[in-house]
Amino acid sequence: MVQKPAFGPRQIQMELKEAIQRRRTTNRAFLKKPVSEEHIRELIYAANRAPSHFNSQPWDFILIQDREMRNKIGDIAADSMKQLIGKGDFFKRYQKYFRFGKKEIENDKSGIHVDRIPAPLRPFISKVFGPTGIKVMNSLKVPSILGRDQGKIVRESPLLLAFMLKKSEYRPGEKSGIYSLISMGAALENLWLTATSLGMGIQFVSTPMEVPQNWQKILKLLAVPDSHELMAIYRLGYTSESIKRPTIDWVSDQRREFEDLVSFEFFGNRSRPQAGK
Ligand SMILES: Cc1cc2nc3c(=O)[nH]c(=O)nc-3n(C[C@H](O)[C@H](O)[C@H](O)COP(=O)(O)O)c2cc1C
Structure with missing residues (x-):
C-alpha cells in the first residue's frame, strides 16, 4: 500500500x-561533489510521478557520471558551441531572443539578457547581428571563449542526464506524439523543481543537438537504441552562489x-468580467 505523504496540504503548497x-x-559550474544516490533516486521518482497519457510513462533515462563519458560529451559540446558561434548559425537562428540592454528586456519581458560581456567586446555588441558581426566575434575569439566555457562546465558537472522518449509513444504527426511531449514537459518540470528543493541546479545542454553530426556522435556514445528518441541532455549538480559566473553570461x-x-471568454478580450456574472 502506498504511504500518503506525511505533510499536510498547506505545507506542500x-x-x-x-x-x-x-x-x-x-x-555557472556546479560544486565538485557527486550527486548522492538518494537524490538521484528522488529526481527520477519525481520525473516519473508526472502525468502521462494513459500512464504510459513514455520515457527512459541515462545517468552519466563516469568521468571519461563526461569528458567525451564535454568535448562534443565545446566543439558544437565553437562551430555554432563561429559560423554565426546560433545568432542567426535565435536572434529574436537576445537582449543586450536592461531596458530592452524590461520592456519586452521575454528573451534573455546578455548582461555579462568582457569589456573589449562591449563596444561591438550592437554589431553581433549585423553583416560584420561574425567577423568581429571571430577576431575577438568569442567562439573559442564560449566553446572553452561550455566544455568545462559540461565535463565538470557531476551528473549528466539523457532524456529519451520511446518511439512507440513519441510518434510525431500523431496525437501520441503531442501527448508524449506534454508528458515530457511535466516530467522535466517535476525533476527541475525537485532539484531546486534539493539545492541542485539544472541546465539544458542543447549545443550538440544543434550540430547534426555531433548529435550522431552523442547517440553513438550513449548507445541510444532505434526504439528510442534522445530528446535532450541536461547537466546537474549542487549549486553555490560562491561559484563565479561564466565569462559571457x-x-x-x-x-x-x-x-x-x-x-477572458474569447481571444483578445482583455476586459475582466464582473465576478458572479
Ligand atoms: C526547450 C528549452 C530549451 C532550452 N535551451 C537552453 C539551452 O540551450 N541552454 C541554456 O542554457 N538554457 C536553455 N533553456 C533554458 C531557458 O533559456 C530558460 O528556461 C529561460 O531563459 C528562463 O530562465 P530560467 O530557466 O532561469 O527561469 C532552455 C529551456 C527550454 C524549456
Missing part, C-alpha cells in the same frame, strides 16, 4: 511555491504579467 519561484537555469528573470497573458 508553500514548498511548491518556493520551488517554483526559486527554480532557475544554472549557467545571461539572465532571464523577466516574465510577462497576468494582464499580458490572458483573455
Whole structure:
C-alpha cells in the first residue's frame, strides 16, 4: 500500500511555491561533489510521478557520471558551441531572443539578457547581428571563449542526464506524439523543481543537438537504441552562489504579467468580467 505523504496540504503548497519561484537555469559550474544516490533516486521518482497519457510513462533515462563519458560529451559540446558561434548559425537562428540592454528586456519581458560581456567586446555588441558581426566575434575569439566555457562546465558537472522518449509513444504527426511531449514537459518540470528543493541546479545542454553530426556522435556514445528518441541532455549538480559566473553570461528573470497573458471568454478580450456574472 502506498504511504500518503506525511505533510499536510498547506505545507506542500508553500514548498511548491518556493520551488517554483526559486527554480532557475544554472549557467555557472556546479560544486565538485557527486550527486548522492538518494537524490538521484528522488529526481527520477519525481520525473516519473508526472502525468502521462494513459500512464504510459513514455520515457527512459541515462545517468552519466563516469568521468571519461563526461569528458567525451564535454568535448562534443565545446566543439558544437565553437562551430555554432563561429559560423554565426546560433545568432542567426535565435536572434529574436537576445537582449543586450536592461531596458530592452524590461520592456519586452521575454528573451534573455546578455548582461555579462568582457569589456573589449562591449563596444561591438550592437554589431553581433549585423553583416560584420561574425567577423568581429571571430577576431575577438568569442567562439573559442564560449566553446572553452561550455566544455568545462559540461565535463565538470557531476551528473549528466539523457532524456529519451520511446518511439512507440513519441510518434510525431500523431496525437501520441503531442501527448508524449506534454508528458515530457511535466516530467522535466517535476525533476527541475525537485532539484531546486534539493539545492541542485539544472541546465539544458542543447549545443550538440544543434550540430547534426555531433548529435550522431552523442547517440553513438550513449548507445541510444532505434526504439528510442534522445530528446535532450541536461547537466546537474549542487549549486553555490560562491561559484563565479561564466565569462559571457545571461539572465532571464523577466516574465510577462497576468494582464499580458490572458483573455477572458474569447481571444483578445482583455476586459475582466464582473465576478458572479
Ligand atoms: C526547450 C528549452 C530549451 C532550452 N535551451 C537552453 C539551452 O540551450 N541552454 C541554456 O542554457 N538554457 C536553455 N533553456 C533554458 C531557458 O533559456 C530558460 O528556461 C529561460 O531563459 C528562463 O530562465 P530560467 O530557466 O532561469 O527561469 C532552455 C529551456 C527550454 C524549456
